[in-house]
Amino acid sequence: MSTSNKIPAAGKGGKQSKKDFVYANKAQTSIYLEQACEQNPYIASSNFLHGYDVLELIQKKSFVNVLLLLFTGELPAQHNVQLLERLMIALLNLGPRHPAVKASMVAGVSKANVEHLLPIGLSVLGGAANGAKEVEQAMLFIQKYSHQAVNEVHQELGIERLDNDHGEMHVCPGFGSHYGGIDVFALKIVSTIIADNADIEQYKYISWAQTFAQSLAQYDMGWLKTGIAAAVFCELGIGARESVGLFQLICAPGIFAHGVEQTHKPITAIPMLSDEQHIYKP
């Protein structure tokens, strides 16, 4: 089949004017093409993702390959597939103490419809503190400062030791304290993700972020999981805005698994605090 026959050239959609605002006649996408079958213009007979036949992708590529194709527009190099796959395993389950997972668990035990558990958890995961919005901000932070020496960044941002009287401190998006100390497991995740990679220097964002995180250790701070995701996404060429949903997507399995587990338990299976444990101070 000739290339030109498979996908028509992109044209310009007609416009309809409505005073100050001009709306397109058709939605546009550069991601996906659905080609209709001859008998029914509503039924697709062939689908293409960034120009690749989806049936060929099913046969020849892994899920992570195609996921990166979806977000970057190109099939990735093998070392990037491995990098994302490792991050996906690391973040597959944020654990039953993360607010997004707790939200899903509370919804599950209180008998919310099962189909709502994931959207509930993902909404909570959208936040700017330990959530997807922080990943976006961390990407912008890393991209902005990764060409600078970390001591210069310390000076510019006035980073210093902070006490824990006001709770968790994220001195920069993706970096800070976790319950008053260094997130030890996050550190181990980074080491494992880049372990056995002979040429760590090829990952300029991760290398810089690792140096930056190490420089925060003197203040009992370091990597946060959102920072790890951000550094990896920088390496993979993911857009900052795209990182928000990709982070949510990667963390989704654990959110749902913990939520649905609770649906099998009685509503009493998660503590309901007493009046004395709810302290009202107007």
Place this chain on the structure above:
Amino acid sequence: MSDTKFWDERNNKIFSHVGHWQGGVDVIIENHSLMHELMKNASLMQVHILNATGKYVERSIANWLEINFMGLSYPDSRIWCNQISAYAADTNASAVAAVSAAILSTDSRAYGGSQTTFSCMTFLATSYHKYIHGESLSSIISGEKVKNGKPIIVGFARPIDKDDERLKPYELMQKHLAIEVGPYLKFAKQLSAYLDQHYSLTINSGGYASAFLLDQGFTPIDGYNVKAYAVASGAIACHRNLVASPPNSFLPLKCSDVQYTGKAYRQISS
């Protein structure tokens, strides 16, 4: 050893400054008894505003905001949030899922209730401050971003149509409720006249309501919170309109109705 005092204090404890439910007895909202005071004397909107802002406003203010809410929630599935609610109906998702999705979709910088109110109140508060200190409207406008030769000011344009049918009822209701037109609304109207003259832009529902909220002493965050679910009612209606229909019946698209602008066919290299 890390200092974990902050977290130890909160371990299995909730501290609240907004309210408290004492099972079998009463509920307190910002020092007001729900059973003995609010249920007798307050409207639903007054209680909502109390929960959203901590402020117990006069009933007339709440009544005006009810009118504003009516103006933010039409039963028309062309409007973005309602379209989303209708898509939820098309997949036979529940009305609660539909309205939740619709509300989420209005957390938007372009339209809806919350973000636009926050942006507009922030702009009006800052601009009014400049204005009373002698800055001209032209100078105030010059600091804003421009698109297609027009300043982008939330609350002073409408992504559908220039004329806003809600302004007249808002004004009439404000008069009927004997709520004085405050300095922010006066300023917003002056600004609207200026923008109309120079850029063919006029105040819209969001601009009016934002100025109204500032005149009543609310902050931009208060405004955001008050409007959090303002679109819910129309979204539920649009779900109800579609939910009994068969699948893929709402705005069905032919394959050719989506314009593909991406890469041409390519083979996977081995």
